[in-house]
Amino acid sequence: MRHLTSKWLCMTIALCASAVANAQTQTVKIGFSGPMTGAQAMYGKDYQSGVLLAIDDFNATHPKVDGKVTTFVLDSADDQADPKTGTIVAQRLVDDGIKGMLGHFNSGVTIPASAIYSRAGIPQVSVATAPAYTRQGFKTTFRMMTSDTQQGGVVGRYVVEKMHAKRIAIVDDRTAYGQGLAEEFEKSVKAAGGNIIDHQYTTDKATDFKSILTVLKSKNPDFIYYAGADSQSAPMLKQARSLAMSALFASGEMSKTENFIRVAGAAADGAIVSLAGLPLERMPGGSGFTRRYEAKFGEKPTTYAPYSYDGAMALMKSMVDANSSDPSTYLPKLARIGMKGVTTDHFSYDQYGDLRDAVVTVYKCEHGAWVPLDVISSSS
Known part of the structure; x- marks a missing residue:
């Protein structure tokens, strides 16, 4: 009987410890979308790869959000570079419970989708370059690259x-x-x-x-x-x-x-x-980024990955700075972000959500x- 009681006590302690550990950890979902199939799939793949590397690097720092050790995960969707598909994807990602959005790629997809993220109050950081994207009056739109x-x-x-x-x-x-x-x-x-x-x-x-x-x-x-x-x-x-x-x-x-x-x-x-930006080899974080990218994907980065990396880092860092994954709480931190990135030493946004440090x-x-x-x- 004493043996059974001791075993039960050990199991109870283990379960309690597990419950406490689970209460102190969480997973935060970030959305991503771009053209992953079709004629523009090469852009989408490069774009997504930069985001995936950023999530790996950021998770390795064991970030805390909401007072909990946080693991960021990516919820990816193929918008096929099509505006109609893009809006369907956007609503699905919102319904999935994403806390922030990285995408879309094409301006013609990003702009209609941005209204859906705005209504949900979800910050959106996109590579889209059309000026209209950040001039709609939405507080949720931000850009990873220079505008047109x-x-x-x-x-x-x-x-x-x-x-x-x-x-x-x-x-x-x-x-x-x-x-x-x-x-x-x-x-x-x-x-x-x-x-x-x-x-x-x-x-x-x-x-x-x-x-x-x-x-x-x-x-x-x-x-x-x-x-x-x-x-x-x-x-x-x-x-x-x-x-x-x-x-x-x-x-x-x-x-x-x-x-x-x-x-x-x-x-x-x-x-x-x-x-947009400096040549990769002249970017402040270019050499280290290239080394980590090649180790993870077995190929060299091309055009968009360094920018999507910085965009993803800014989104996650703003949650840590705000100690919250609630979009309404961390959005002001994102708008005022100031960090050293791969592409620039001075990654920050102006009043529209466009990058301040813009070179071509x-x-x-x-x-x-x-x-x-x-x-x-x-x-x-």
Whole structure:
């Protein structure tokens, strides 16, 4: 009887200890969404990988939120780069009980989805670059990268003042991203005294651009700017060269990919692209980030991972700083975040939720590789 009583007592103590331990730990769910399938899946994968690495690194510090040791977990969903799917995904993630949102990727998906997160009071940190995203009056919208206003403004001025382009043509894909980037580029070109000779339009599904290029060729541009993704910019450039068009060709960050070089082939040499922030090797935390990324995923990071890493870190750090995973409690901490990140020593937001520390790097394709050409501050 004494043996049974002793055994029962040990079991009771163990159960109580387990209950106390469980009461002192918790799991906090963060949402993520981007294009994980389809033509833009490479962007989505890179974007998600930066978030996953951030969660691993942050969990390794044994953070405390709500007075409990906290493990952050990711609730991921594929929005297929489609606005309708994006809103469905957004509502599902809200219903799943996420405490913060990292996504979406495309501006055209992010903007309609942002209304759902705003109604739920859930902070959303996105890579979307369209200016409209953070100008809707929502307190919940934040950005991981420079906006189109910052990037388009820098590049438009650069091609007039530094590249001395005289006859500039623009083509955009009419997505929220492409349209916003093209508009800001055009405004900046005109403000710098440049000459826009034409503005043509296509879609993000098009593959044949010869009719547009034929129109442009008749107007003899010396510079063509395409606002859209590499699935259009690469074949467009290749077709332009097949029509004996020698105009310098430029695009935004969605064209700074190995896929662009592979598809465009020899035509890629001389192409110009712009990308938010410093080159990875010059980022304050770039070398350490690259080492950890390669160890985890077995490949090098590409465009978006460093930014999604910092965006995720800011979201989780704000919960720790507020000692709360309640979105209404930690949101003010996120709005006033100030931290040293991978991409910058001064990661912070302005009154709109846009990054304060905004620089843009211009790259040129030389012998099949992207080479940094110039680094420009958006305020210069």
